[in-house]
Amino acid sequence: GNSVTQMEGPVTLSEEAFLTINCTYTATGYPSLFWYVQYPGEGLQLLLKATKADDKGSNKGFEATYRKETTSFHLEKGSVQVSDSAVYFCALTSRSTGANSKLTFGKGITLSVRP
Amino acid sequence: EPEVTQTPSHQVTQMGQEVILRCVPISNHLYFYWYRQILGQKVEFLVSFYNNEISEKSEIFDDQFSVERPDGSNFTLKIRSTKLEDSAMYFCASTRSGTVSYEQYFGPGTRLTVT
Numbered sequence: 001g002n003s004v005t006q007m008e009g010p011v012t013l014s015e016e017a018f019l020t021i022n023c024t025y026t027a028t029g030y031p032s033l034f035w036y037v038q039y040p041g042e043g044l045q046l047l048l049k050a051t052k053a054d055d056k057g058s059n060k061g062f063e064a065t066y067r068k069e070t071t072s073f074h075l076e077k078g079s080v081q082v083s084d085s086a087v088y089f090c091a092l093t094s095r096s097t098g099a100n101s102k103l104t105f106g107k108g109i110t111l112s113v114r115p
Numbered sequence: 116e117p118e119v120t121q122t123p124s125h126q127v128t129q130m131g132q133e134v135i136l137r138c139v140p141i142s143n144h145l146y147f148y149w150y151r152q153i154l155g156q157k158v159e160f161l162v163s164f165y166n167n168e169i170s171e172k173s174e175i176f177d178d179q180f181s182v183e184r185p186d187g188s189n190f191t192l193k194i195r196s197t198k199l200e201d202s203a204m205y206f207c208a209s210t211r212s213g214t215v216s217y218e219q220y221f222g223p224g225t226r227l228t229v230t
Contacts, residue, residue: 034218043121043206043223044158089158102148102160102171103208103219 009109023090119222138207
């Protein structure tokens with residue numbers, strides 16, 4: 001079955017530091033990959049996505065590249081801000097089962113950014 | 116911007132009681148989902164729903180759970196006899212048919228506390 005593995009957290013960084021959050025996956029078919037973010041007290045918001053190998057998703061300064069050879073989708077940001085403090089979830093859907101495919105999530109990682 | 120809404124935001128109930136969690140998906144979406152997140156754990160798929168029937172359900176979604184789309188706008192999750200282990204954040208999500216990337220839009224969640 002499908003699975004997503006995220007690096008262990010939490011992660012604490014100073015403002016303007018470089019961020020990498022690792023994510024690897026196991027999936028059947030041709031998965032689409034996502035990063036969702038959950039700010040304190042709020043629901044899940046889509047941060048970025050990539051639907052095929054070598055695609056790069058980007059949003060709000062965050063980037064992630066779909067690497068089929070390493071089955072990875074690591075999230076990066078060059079300079080984090082205090083407002084980026086949140087929980088980040090890597091997730092996938094397997095396209096082969098159609099548009100009603102379920103999302104499979106990683107455990108999530110809490111990022112705290114200090115001023 | 117259209118969004119998924121959920122009510123109530125927090126529900127406290129006694130063990131053995133029935134609860135109904137309500138969701139209003141985005142109006143032109145056709146595929147609907149429920150997920151749950153036990154505190155500190157990963158987001159887990161419960162059920163997907165399309166064309167007035169369940170498309171897929173997880174092992175968690177046993178006979179105590181049911182879903183319904185009683186009218187053109189609401190999508191509900193019912194737990195017939197709640198257990199302590201049902202305490203979690205429950206998220207509703209929806210997606211538009213024909214979306215290649217299978218992006219799902221999440222509501223803010225209902226926190227269910229079973230005492």
